[in-house]
Amino acid sequence: MKTDAAVLWELGGQWTMETIDLDPPKQFEVLVRLAASGMCHSDEHLVTGDLPFGLPIIGGHEGAGVVEAVGPGVTFVQPGDHVVLGFIPSCGRCPSCSTGHQNLCDLGAFMAGGLQISDQTSRHHVNGKDLGLMCLLGTFAKHTVVHEASCIKIDDNIPLDRACLVGCGVTTGWGSAVYAAEVKPGDNVAIIGIGGIGANAIQGARHAGAERIFAIDPVPFKLEQAKKFGATHTGTPEEALELIGRETWGRMCNKVIVTMGVGRGDMLADFLAMTSKRGRVVITNIHPALEFNATVSLLDLTLMEKQIVGSLFGTANPRADIPKILEFYSAGHLDLDGLVTNTYKLEDVNQGYQDMRDGKNIRGVMIYE
Helix, strand or coil: CEEEEEEECCCCCCEEEEEEEECCCCCCEEEEEEEEEEECHHHHHHHHCCCCCCCCEECCCCEEEEEEEECCCCCCCCCCCEEEECCCCCCCCCHHHHCCCHHHCHHHHHCCCCCCCCCCCCCEEECCEECEEHHHCCCCECEEEEEHHHEEEECCCCCHHHHHHHHCHHHHHHHHHHHHCCCCCCCEEEEECCCHHHHHHHHHHHHCCCCEEEEECCCHHHHHHHHHHCCCEEECHHHHHHHHHHHCCCCCEEEEEECCCCCCHHHHHHHHHCEEEEEEEEECCCCCCCCCCCCCCHHHHHHCCCEEEECCHHHCCHHHHHHHHHHHHHCCCCCCHHHEEEEECHHHHHHHHHHHHCCCCCEEEEECC
């Protein structure tokens, strides 16, 4: 079949609209008609090269839609099912999955290549050339073929233009607070960077019972939005240390969650300075692939028993946490509607990312007919 997709051909380039040829699903694969895709900052990392995935590639890793066909051997879903595509595939059988760490599934080893898990070939082509898929999904398209390990069945009543957000940003942010940081009632928490992930780290910290939630960002619009998601205090990076010290009587934050667009190793010492004794810094944002240095006071780390931990997908389990978070949304306990600042058509993908760079969006969403 033929369908439309946004393709990145070269580093630093623009997304280009292409009519592609899409093969039918093979064994363990699923054809999904996508309804919507979130516009996550991680796709911008493809453009800048901070994520060194193979090109050309169809972007997008936050998607939701309806199953149209399945290949032989598929047991997770059937035609007509509504699904969220989790950006981390989960097989359910590898050591990580079987010990409750689906975000570290062994199938993640195939993500950078962007080809089908089952046979390392492509189902997506344009003018005879094979295309890779962002996170094995390629949700910047009206249809895609993915492995069943990436499909999470959801309730048909959940609006797909909201459900798409939990495939990455919502779950990553929420889990960064609840699971990776282990925020507890009464904690002081700082969130550094208020985009799609940071806004949901605020929501996660609020649900976990944090007493003070400091939202830190240089963009006034994002600081104003942060209050809607539960931030009790807001400030710019220049104000953060003094603000946190004043409001906590010098105790600083039990948890500091770093969700900037692009991380910087030379800022790690600053984040540790915001952290209390026995406090924890959670690094959720992506750093450039070739950045190997960080500025840190190791004496501070030792004498104050501070911790630095990394978190992928918020240390969450896609098959358990995606439905759980959507239940929170249905019950009115989690705000997905307020996350969507603007919506776009597929052909407006470049404008959507320019709006993200300009600090105009918490999250943009592309809606497909």
